[in-house]
Amino acid sequence: MDERTALVTRRGETYGGRSREERASDRRERILDSALHLFGTRHYDDVTVAEVCAGAKVSKRYFYEHFADRADLVRALHRQQNKWLLTGVAAATPESPTSLDEMLQPAVRRLLDMLRANPERAKVIYINAPRMETRRRGVLREDAQFLAHLLRRVGTHPTNELRYERMLLALVAGLSEVIIDWLSQGMVEDPGPLADHLTDYCTAVLQQL
Template sequence: MEERTAVAPRRGAPSRRGENYGGRSRQERASDRRARIVTAAVHLFGTRDYEDVTVADVCAGAKVSKRYFYEHFTDRENLLLIVHREQNRWLLGQVAGSAPPQAATAEELLRPMMRTLIAKLVEDPERARVIYVNAPRMETRRRGVLREDAQHFAPLVNRFVGDTADKRRLERTLLALIAGISEVIIDWISRDMAEDPDELADHLTWIAGHLLAH
């Protein structure tokens, strides 16, 4: 019997039918579709009420079929929850990254953080509305976000609060601070961000500094 010699696949050839298309792998194409869905969702949820946005609207904006939508998200609510979480974490990273490591006072720490917070929201009003203006069914998620944010910033402000045996009181103070800042920002967004952002950042710095000082 004639011995057959195995022929090695050409370099760069797909290992399975449909694995590569247009020079991109299946995973790369899926990642690109997900990114487009998220971008479309931020725009739609940032410009319309939650109830006015459908899965079909998101798919049309992202230029994907519903089949691909359901590869990444279970439904519209799941999409909003995930988009909200990702955008909020991005914003937290931006704000925390602006904290000066050698700040001598709470005000020196807080002022650049508040200015960064407001500046990032002004730069992208749609993202601002996704993060801060939630549909009623998002209330449980919103409360969870407030607790997460308070825990995130606790290490940054602890050195200005001083040692305290009442850790629970400090946790509640930070929760009240984050919730208060969020409500002020929501009010500002509801007024179409028309008020001076620098003044808002100064007010938030004053509020946060005085609450922590006491």
Template sequence: MEGRTAATTRRGETYAGLSRAQRAGERRARIVASAVQLFGTRDYEDVTVADVCTTARVSKRYFYEHFDDRADLLLKVNREQNEWLLRGVAAAVPAEPASLAEVFRPALHILVGMLKSNPESARVIYVNAPRMESRRRGVLREDAQFVAAVLRRAGGTPRDQVGYDRTLLALVAGLSEVIIDWIAQDMTGDQDDLAEHLTGIALALAATAVSL
């Protein structure tokens, strides 16, 4: 009896060398990859839970173990993709930049390069999820806080914190709109030119922010 119980437990917990938790994690990763592919190539309204499950090769039962519905999936995928992008941008900024240009130029060249190399992720971050207004506004505020944290590497404390925060919000909103326009044009044009244009916009607004 003990032998049969142990064997049953092993069969339930381990399959193909993976634990139950590992299998769940692997299924979630496939769902997320499927979502990036589908939301990155179609409009949000044209993607169903069934589409995601078919592409990910999982049943709806497993989908609902991780996500409440299609909107919840897109919100979580958007958050994860945005965090991936910000990690790459943060890594490009020197630990002790000597100027604002040393903050923004490498960061924005990396950002544009990452988006260009991952067009489906770019669409998920900047096109589909922003249609969900609450998420769009949340992302802008998160990104403004990220920029504030990066600017602290350059030193200085704003005298007018409210004005500073609002200027950084305007900065990330403006950059986002330029990037959205670029994505809408199928990312045509020289990416280095785009990065330099974004840098010019960022430097102009950041200079205003740090003078407050």
């Protein structure tokens, strides 16, 4: 539970058979669901707090109990959606791969399949939320750490930690740019060839580590 929601629920009042905590959590999820649809189908600057509240069927008062402003909402939404994406990718990755290709191919293919099947989520993760530069940088670092965790499955042990961290950061930044280009073109290209190209790119970089 986020800090704002926790603050709202501390009074412990029950209404209609549901605790304050349950009602607050439900409102927060409805706000995030509404935001996912709006920011996943429209430009960031075109979406207002009032529209998010209308879609969630909550008042602005309740919105500001959970989020400081629109940017705070998008940051929370992006964290939620990026976690969903990375969890799916991790699940598709073999626990004990024998090679980089065996690890990367299913991971990259799952990444693209999830994005193609969920265009609203894809737009939030790669198009709208990255407009906030600070959040974009933070996500790239989180994704680089996620990749480092996966690489431990193939026994990768860097001898130069700083070089290793920078190479992984450059790698995920490059992946993101190619994916953004694919999304911007409507994801019309079959993900198979793209997955192969991105796997080749990752392998070429990682073999230098």
